[in-house]
Amino acid sequence: MRYLSFLHRFLCFVILLPLLFAGCQPAAPKVEKVIYDDVVASDWEDWSWETTANLFSTSNTHNGDQAIEAYFNGWGGFSLRSSTPIDPTEYTAITFWVFAPDGEQPLLVFTQEADDGAESMKVTVTAGPEWQGVTVSLADFGSPAVIKRINIQEGTGTPVSVVFIDDLKLVGK
Numbered sequence: 207m208r209y210l211s212f213l214h215r216f217l218c219f220v221i222l223l224p225l226l227f228a229g230c231q232p233a234a235p236k237v238e239k240v241i242y243d244d245v246v247a248s249d250w251e252d253w254s255w256e257t258t259a260n261l262f263s264t265s266n267t268h269n270g271d272q273a274i275e276a277y278f279n280g281w282g283g284f285s286l287r288s289s290t291p292i293d294p295t296e297y298t299a300i301t302f303w304v305f306a307p308d309g310e311q312p313l314l315v316f317t318q319e320a321d322d323g324a325e326s327m328k329v330t331v332t333a334g335p336e337w338q339g340v341t342v343s344l345a346d347f348g349s350p351a352v353i354k355r356i357n358i359q360e361g362t363g364t365p366v367s368v369v370f371i372d373d374l375k376l377v378g379k
Contacts, residue, residue, distance in 0.1 A: 237296070237378035237379075238375045238376065238377060238378055239292070239297065239375060239376040239378070240374075240375050241286055241356065241374040241375060241376065242261075242274060242286070242302075242371070242372070242373065242374040242375075243269075243270060243373055243374075243375075244270040244271055244272045245261070245262070245272065246261055246286060249288055249289045249290060250286045250287065250288050250289070251286070251287050251289070252284075252285070252286060252287075253285040253286065253287040253321075253355060254276070254282070254283060254284045254285050255282060255283055255285065256278070256279040256280070256281065256282030256283065257276055257277065257278045257279065257282040257283060257284050257360075258276070258277040259274055259275070259276045259277075259284055260274070260275040260276075261274055263275035263370070266305060266307065266370050267370075267372055268303040268305065268337045268370075268372035268373055269303070269372060269373050270372070270373075273370045273371065273372040274370065274371040274372065274374075275368060275369075275370055276358075276366075276368070276369050276370070276371060277365075277366065277367070277368055278359075278360035278365060278366040278369065279360070279365050280360060280362070280363040280364050280365055281359065281360055281363050282359070282360050282365075283314075283357045283358065283359035283360065284357070284358045284359075284369075284371065285355050285356070285357045285358075286355065286356050286374070287321065287354060287355045288353065288354055288355070291319070291352040291353065291354050292352065292353040292354070292376065293352065294344050294349070294350055294351070294352065294353050296378060296379060297344060297376040297377055297378055297379065298343060298344060298377050298378070298379055299341050299342060299343045299344060299376070299377040300315070300317075300341070300342050300344070300356060300374070300375070300376055300377070301339065301340065301341040301342075301373075301374075301375050301376075301377050302339075302340055302358075302371055302372065302373055302374040302375070303337050303338065303339050303340070303371070303372045303373050304331070304333040304337070304338060304340055304358075304369060304370065304371055304372075305333060305334075305335075305336065305337045305338070305369070305370040305372075306333035306334060306335065306366070306368070306369045306370075307335060307367075307368065307370075308335075308366075308367045308368065309334070309335055310332050310333070310334050310335070311332065311333045311334075311360075311361075311362075311366055311369055312330055312331075312332050312361035312362055313330070313331050313332070313333055313358050313359065313360065313361050313369070314328040314329070314330055314357075314358070314359040314360075314361045315328065315329045315330075315331055315340070315342050315356075315357070315358055315359075316328040316329065316347060316357050316359070317347050317350050317353045317354075317355060317356055317357065318353075318354055318355040318357065319350055319351060319352045319353070319354055320354050321354060321355070323354065325357075326347035326348050326350045327346065327347050327348040328359075329342045329346050329347065330361060333369050337370075337372075341377070353376075356374070358371060
């Protein structure tokens with residue numbers, strides 16, 4: 207009789223346990239869209255203006271073997287353009303690493319919805335003499351309806367000797 211009682215409890219446990227956890231799903235991992243990680247992603251291209259950009263610089267990297275080495279003229283911008291518009295509802299932020307070896311340099315970060323389209327709100331970040339991570343929420347850009355270009359622009363109107371950019375990504379939800 208005790209054996210049947212134990213067996214009954216065990217079977218109830220085995221049957222009910224999966225039902226208790228049926229609604230519990232592990233959280234889906236955040237999906238990143240890599241835009242630059244040693245190379246520009248295949249669906250992106252350099253659309254910089256008033257800026258000389260070496261996309262394969264090995265002279266100073268944050269991670270990996272290569273980084274972007276950008277020489278800005280006054281108000282020049284480093285710009286990457288996606289071949290297809292990006293749906294920003296799948297992402298929360300843009301993140302990248304930046305380094306200005308010659309001292310602090312204000313930069314303006316913004317997006318565009320079309321090749322020559324209106325600009326999002328601009329967010330000022332300061333590159334410094336050490337690598338630093340930058341994360342800008344898409345809400346800070348005014349929650350753009352679509353992203354076609356990501357721009358990092360010199361922010362003072364004065365030419366800059368050099369700024370390095372690395373590990374540029376869109377952060378998934």
